[in-house]
Amino acid sequence: MDVFLQQLVNGLTLGCVYAVVALGYTMVYGIIQLINFAHGEVVMIGAMVAMSVILGLAGSGVPPLAIVLIAVLAAIPACMAVGYLIERVAYRPLRSAPRLAPLITAIGVSMILQHLALLIWGRNYIPFPQIVKTQTFALSSSETAATITNVQIAIMLLSIAMMAGLIALVYKTRIGIAMRAVSQRPDVAGLMGVSPNYVISFTFVVGAGLGAIAGVMIGSYYGIAHYQMGFLLGLKAFCAAVLGGIGNLGGAVLGGILIGLIEAFGAGYMGDLTNVCTLSKFLPGFAGLCEANSNMAVFGSSYKDVFAFIVLILVLVFRPQGLLGERVSDRA
Amino acid sequence: MTSYLPERFRKNPLVLTIGVAMIVVALVALPFVLNMAGTAWVRLTNFAILFVLLSLGLNIVVGFAGLLDLGYIAFFAVGAYVYALLASPHLGIHLPFWIILPIGALVACLFGIMLGAPTLKLRGDYLAIVTLGFGEIIRIFMNNLSEPINLTNGPKGIATIDSIKLFGLDFGRTTRIGDYALNGQIKYYFFLLSVLVIVIIINLRLQNSRIGRAWEAIREDELAARSMGINTTKLKLLAFAMGASFGGVAGGVFSSIQGFISPESFTLTESVMILAMVVLGGMGNIWGVVLGALLLSFVPEVLRYTVEPAQHALFGRQIIEADVLRMLLFGFAMVLMMLYRPAGLLPSAVRERELTKDDEGGTA
Numbered sequence A: 001m002d003v004f005l006q007q008l009v010n011g012l013t014l015g016c017v018y019a020v021v022a023l024g025y026t027m028v029y030g031i032i033q034l035i036n037f038a039h040g041e042v043v044m045i046g047a048m049v050a051m052s053v054i055l056g057l058a059g060s061g062v063p064p065l066a067i068v069l070i071a072v073l074a075a076i077p078a079c080m081a082v083g084y085l086i087e088r089v090a091y092r093p094l095r096s097a098p099r100l101a102p103l104i105t106a107i108g109v110s111m112i113l114q115h116l117a118l119l120i121w122g123r124n125y126i127p128f129p130q131i132v133k134t135q136t137f138a139l140s141s142s143e144t145a146a147t148i149t150n151v152q153i154a155i156m157l158l159s160i161a162m163m164a165g166l167i168a169l170v171y172k173t174r175i176g177i178a179m180r181a182v183s184q185r186p187d188v189a190g191l192m193g194v195s196p197n198y199v200i201s202f203t204f205v206v207g208a209g210l211g212a213i214a215g216v217m218i219g220s221y222y223g224i225a226h227y228q229m230g231f232l233l234g235l236k237a238f239c240a241a242v243l244g245g246i247g248n249l250g251g252a253v254l255g256g257i258l259i260g261l262i263e264a265f266g267a268g269y270m271g272d273l274t275n276v277c278t279l280s281k282f283l284p285g286f287a288g289l290c291e292a293n294s295n296m297a298v299f300g301s302s303y304k305d306v307f308a309f310i311v312l313i314l315v316l317v318f319r320p321q322g323l324l325g326e327r328v329s330d331r332a
Numbered sequence B: 001m002t003s004y005l006p007e008r009f010r011k012n013p014l015v016l017t018i019g020v021a022m023i024v025v026a027l028v029a030l031p032f033v034l035n036m037a038g039t040a041w042v043r044l045t046n047f048a049i050l051f052v053l054l055s056l057g058l059n060i061v062v063g064f065a066g067l068l069d070l071g072y073i074a075f076f077a078v079g080a081y082v083y084a085l086l087a088s089p090h091l092g093i094h095l096p097f098w099i100i101l102p103i104g105a106l107v108a109c110l111f112g113i114m115l116g117a118p119t120l121k122l123r124g125d126y127l128a129i130v131t132l133g134f135g136e137i138i139r140i141f142m143n144n145l146s147e148p149i150n151l152t153n154g155p156k157g158i159a160t161i162d163s164i165k166l167f168g169l170d171f172g173r174t175t176r177i178g179d180y181a182l183n184g185q186i187k188y189y190f191f192l193l194s195v196l197v198i199v200i201i202i203n204l205r206l207q208n209s210r211i212g213r214a215w216e217a218i219r220e221d222e223l224a225a226r227s228m229g230i231n232t233t234k235l236k237l238l239a240f241a242m243g244a245s246f247g248g249v250a251g252g253v254f255s256s257i258q259g260f261i262s263p264e265s266f267t268l269t270e271s272v273m274i275l276a277m278v279v280l281g282g283m284g285n286i287w288g289v290v291l292g293a294l295l296l297s298f299v300p301e302v303l304r305y306t307v308e309p310a311q312h313a314l315f316g317r318q319i320i321e322a323d324v325l326r327m328l329l330f331g332f333a334m335v336l337m338m339l340y341r342p343a344g345l346l347p348s349a350v351r352e353r354e355l356t357k358d359d360e361g362g363t364a
Helices: A003-031 A040-055 A063-094 A102-122 A150-170 A176-186 A184-191 A196-222 A229-244 A250-271 A284-293 A302-318 B009-010 B011-036 B039-064 B073-085 B098-121 B124-145 B184-207 B210-220 B220-228 B232-258 B266-282 B285-315 B320-340 B349-356
Strands: A136-139 A147-149 B175-177 B180-182
Touching: A003 A040, A003 A147, A003 A150, A003 A176, A003 A196, A003 A229, A003 A250, A040 A063, A040 A102, A040 A176, A040 A196, A040 A229, A063 A102, A063 B011, A063 B180, A063 B285, A063 B320, A102 A196, A102 B124, A102 B266, A102 B320, A136 B266, A147 A150, A147 B180, A150 B011, A176 A184, A176 B098, A196 A229, A229 A250, A229 B320, A250 A302, A284 B073, A302 B098, A302 B124, B011 B039, B011 B175, B011 B184, B039 B184, B039 B210, B039 B232, B073 B098, B073 B124, B073 B266, B098 B124, B098 B220, B098 B232, B124 B266, B180 B349, B184 B232, B184 B285, B210 B220, B210 B232, B266 B285, B266 B320, B285 B320
Parallel strands: none
Antiparallel strands: A136 A147, B175 B180
16 A cells, blocks of 8 residues: 555656646647647756756855745746747748648757757766755655655645646636637637737747746656756657647646556556566466566566557547547648 | 659760769779778768668658658667577577568568557657657667566677678678678678669659559648548558568668667667658658768768867867767758758659648648
């Protein structure tokens, strides 16, 4: 039960981060039907900028929490600027081009951002400064109790706040109405006095801002930053967005949390479930193998990165519109 | 063959004959000339040809059928591992290469079908992301399939893979003809060149065949193609499977030239590189793709020999490593080509018409 609870906590934390990143994908997709491959890289840049700020300010006498706050406040505009630039330079000129064109520029931009980050921050894994002391709380009184850290609590609360804020932005404000209008028919929205270009840029900027915070969260959760960290994270978040139904904000949140949980439980239980030795009770042939090595897992936790894709492929086969989505048009 | 050539050559058979003869002589002489500068250059040329093969395979998927495959290297990896497993001391199996290459192509093809079947019914973007994920999955499996049964030998890779043996010639050794030494790389060069010629002919024939025209129709307007009675799902799957099997063959050859493979050779970077080659040369144009692949194979090597010494001379230290510069170059090549010359350096006539037309496509 403790293992279960622990994986639940880990999965929820990770899921919250995925959900926030997935929101960035889904917003952009919802409005211009484009997979912004470079979004994962925006998240990475958020983490890197925050890390640099924290390293720069550490030991300067500023209280730790204030340093983290300053780091986040520095990462957000940096990522927003990157997000705006990507849209302006690489996607806007191709908005009326065939689908393949913006997808190719997107992957190109993603490469450029990764390697610019490599130039600035180097190719090694950088320990993300743990400036706020990690405190661990046990969830029950037993010795093997599941624990939750203050970082995890902060990640979850912050994610929920951001999701709520975003949903309020889209459904309660003027710009939110404009965003929904542009996503339905950009040309008609234009006739109604909405500037589609402005709204699309705004969407990218908001998505990038969310990405920046997600970057700080994932950096402080794993305690590590790397110039390629955005790639897998971005892919998983995209899987989450598709699972929930791409273009649907609530779907992105649901998908993110589900992917986080699947990954955590998968990593936690996969090894035991596929352990050949548990079969040896039923199949005597395996017993000999197990005497030499009692841990004969066919698929261990090193396969945890695979789960998100398996989910993606299953969703695409059985429910391409996602859990909460509307029917996806299959236009090429 | 002649119908694929530019008009002025077709009209003038003498020019054509002389031209072809000169090209053949140049291609035959090339490895010997390069060998004088060092075997490394022959090796480099061999890898360039390998990349041309891969780009031509990807071109079937991206250029002909208009499907974006971002995990193409996975099929290359499958082919390479099939070869390595069936011709190395790792599993103790040593089959001849002309049995393994078809097996590799077939296995890669099966992977392509497995991956394409669920996704090709959907919009193109999904295919892009699923293939991207697939590339990663294959790498994760290659890294981890050493437990509990050691199949891939994990991150350490498989070494001492058999070289190709053909007509009694061992491609791994130097053969002496009279007092001239024919080294392995030169033999591989001629082998690769013949494979390349075959692949180019297949591609040229394919492009103007019934299938090729159907792909073109799908790429231009899938809905219209379907209304004309083309089974779009089946044909897209065919393109995908065919591209995959070309990748598988190239992978097998790679395994034997290199003699050693590890999961590190099959990362996203390589997939993106091949895509950049196709995009730079001109999606859908066979000669353009050949040009793009050759350019992007050699330019980074030239950079390696010029940029790093230049930086040492100018700044006294290295600021940008050559391979970082290479990736930046690939990234910029893709973005700038799409923005300013979407049909590539050597645009295919139809592709150019399609990619510059702006009244169709985006649902924005």
